[in-house]
Amino acid sequence: MTTAVIASPSELAIKTDGLTKRFGRQTVVDDLALSVPRGSVFGFLGPNGSGKTTTIRMLLGLAQASAGDISVLGERMPQRLGGVLPRVGALIEGPGFYPFLSGSANLHRLDSADGFAPRGTRSERVAHALDRVGLSHAADKKVRAYSLGMKQRLGIANALLAPRDLIVLDEPTNGLDPQGTREVRSLIRSLADEGTTVFVSSHLLAEIEQMCTHAAVMRAGRLVAQGTLDELRSAGATRVSITTPDVEAATRVLLALGLDPGLPDATGPVAASVAGAASAGQPGTILSAALPEAVAPEDIVAKLVADGVRVRGFSVDHASLEDLFVALTGEGFDVVQ
Template identity: 65%
Template sequence: MGPVVQTRGLSKRFGGQTVLDGIDLSVPRGSVFGFLGPNGSGKTTTIRILLGLASATSGDVEVLGRKIPKFLPEVLPRVGALVEGPGFYPFLSGRANLHRLDAADRFVDPSTRRARTAQALERVGLSQAANKKVGAYSLGMKQRLGIANALLTHRDLIVLDEPTNGLDPQGTREVRHLVHSLTEEGTTVFVSSHLLAEVEQICSHVAVLRAGKLVAQGELSELRAAGQTRVEVLTPDGEDCRQVLVRLGLIPQEPPTTPHTPSGSDVVVAAPLPKDFLPETIVAALVAAGVRVKGFTVDQVGLEELFVSLTGEGFDVVQ
């Protein structure tokens, strides 16, 4: 009943280039685990190693409590995956493609193939397009079909690499609901993505990768709590507000990237809030100084800002 995925000192080098550098991952059972990082940070390489599609240069890898690649034939039937986009026969229908993929699985019962295929197509919203040739599918439909393939039988672990790629808002919302339904069935979902807003809505745990190194890992709520809290003041007296904040020992900063929309001459003045600093103290000081306060909010740093603080806005991309 330990972690579903665990790595110790996982490293991967291509020639003289280090792509993964001592990764220690721990994916709790039953979680929706977000694996984050800039493009080129090593996310897909890590996934390929977990699935036995690539070999590690050094380190230990366990999936479902078994060492990889030694016990790969035993582990893979319990894992569903969508990695680097789905690949299908374009001249066959979506249903026929799933039938062929299911037939390649020697661990399933052929007599229930038709029912399993129909159920998987229904879960991803492709029942109406099941008999349509995949060559005529949109990118989003192909992505859905790839997820359906991962769901043909019950899996203990589902690995999804950029699962909402090419999906419209409705499709993205459906994938979100699908992920939650999988965890309710006892499946652990490992999601690799750079779409932070989506990860923030579906994941219970996250790990952040930067240039092949793990820079953060844990429950999303705990990482947020360890992050910075910020106060934002909406006022027409911007300069006076800044002076009051400085007298209180706070450091005014540039307005947040998505501030509360000011109107007319109003401005947003923001400042990091130290721990144990009562926000009421700020409001009282502003009012006492005659600063007109039209809005006052205390915001916890969002996942995007946490991500930028961990990876740096000018990160180097590993090719």
Template identity: 60%
Template sequence: MTSTMTSAIASTGLTKRFGSATVVDGLDLAVPTGSVYGFLGPNGSGKTTTIRMLLGLVLPSSGTHQLLGHDFASSGAMSLERVGALVEGPAFHPYLSGRANLARLDAADRTASARTATARIGEALDRVGLAAAARKRYRAYSLGMRQRLGIAAALLRPRDLLVLDEPTNGLDPQGTREVRALIDELSRGGTTVFLSSHLLSEIEHLCTEVGVMSVGRLVWQGSMAELRGRQRPVVRVDTGQPEAAERVLAEHDVGDLRRSDGAVHGTAGAALQPERLVAALVAAGVGVRGFRVEAPSLEEQFVGLTGEGFDVSG
């Protein structure tokens, strides 16, 4: 099994079948301790089922996994004491206030001290920006406020691992920025964050590691830097002389040449030197109206791995 000395989450062959349908197929996760791990995948790829198995909400059909160094099958309860989670949206008592809902959850935690409950609940509410709405009934909360309360519930105790399923769902731009800042703060404090999100910008800005799911399988896993480096940059030359430009580009380690919208595009090779290429184009008499070298976007990388566009309902 993947070493648990450096993994907050490690799984081997984790599989879930519902009847004859295999929803998660042989998953080998390795989530480094202290990382912010982005979990991506289109609709129906098995992300939420995976999260539910990791937390013991659904039993796997086969395979094993560990949380925070503990084998889940034999000592899952021990590891869950150090795990906070928000899965598939929060659910609370509608006629209780936000503070009262957190108090009920906190009282159900056998390891939590009653003496510090008030202070911990107040701190959790403050961290997610709900201190002013603490006495308001949950049924009067907006979707974004409900999402914040769910995150507050996950933060009632210090956590070594935080599992968040679409944490910014329903939040306005300001709320989204605040949650991102909170995740960054938790990560810098040593908490490992496992983040499932449909927002590619969120994954790109927050995450240090990425796992990509497609049809129940983990098709790629590694650091964000490795993901960005999977594909070569694209060279674009805006010119009215595409044939001459193509000849020069081909001589300077640019391949897969194609034309569109008054420009020539190509894939940069490892030896490409943009400054020399521009000089060569000018020396060859090619009129260069524009030149740029662009790294493939995260969306392009995602499509390359899964063969489909990103679906926000995943």
């Protein structure tokens, strides 16, 4: 498979066109064009209130779109809901269970709601799903006595009750301890290995960066970026930094190579590391420049050395997903609602 995101409709697990949701005068989701390739682990990112959950609710036919088209697993939604949803497992905005029933009774109940699920294998499938999320020991305990993390696992078990072509997980690691988070990550990976498309919404970037092949970023109801993780990372510019006492000579070399060097922001973390380097007896200034694709980093070093520039440090830094996320969605709590 190529890295192209725009694939033919049959290769997309989820595709939306102009998807819009309005509540009164407020537009919560605005002209959304999602393309989730089959077999991908797709990270759906965005700050709280950016419209992620509303989008998921529309994808699953819980809420009606104000405008736009949705297709899930190649079928129109919500028109073909009855045929599509049995092939989709979902955890939507936290788990929901009957507190007075045991974990296993809850799964039996939800499985019986799916008219396509064979009754004969129900007990077996429930036990298998509980086992996969590590809840076998608590299967007969009332959900009332479950911890938040256990409820979250039970919610994931519900998504795994039947063989699925697509699994939608909204904030799957909410309330989980670090071990639980790791288990969910490996679970998602094993699902992906089986060929299931996994659509994960989260605001935890490190999580997405560790397990996703693709991602999309929402901001205030709009899609601001979408693609493979590599594509997204390369959208944020790669930069080279050179630590050298010969600032003028180095600048000349970089300009000759077509780079645009400058001193990094004096208040940034880089400046602090300069101060650290200087105190360690290695005086030098850091020059930083965006790296154009045409220039190979090793050529820069070779040219610098050839021109007699004393290079004390050289690094190529890819923008992290977090830099990109903050650049796209704004900083701090004061994000656009």
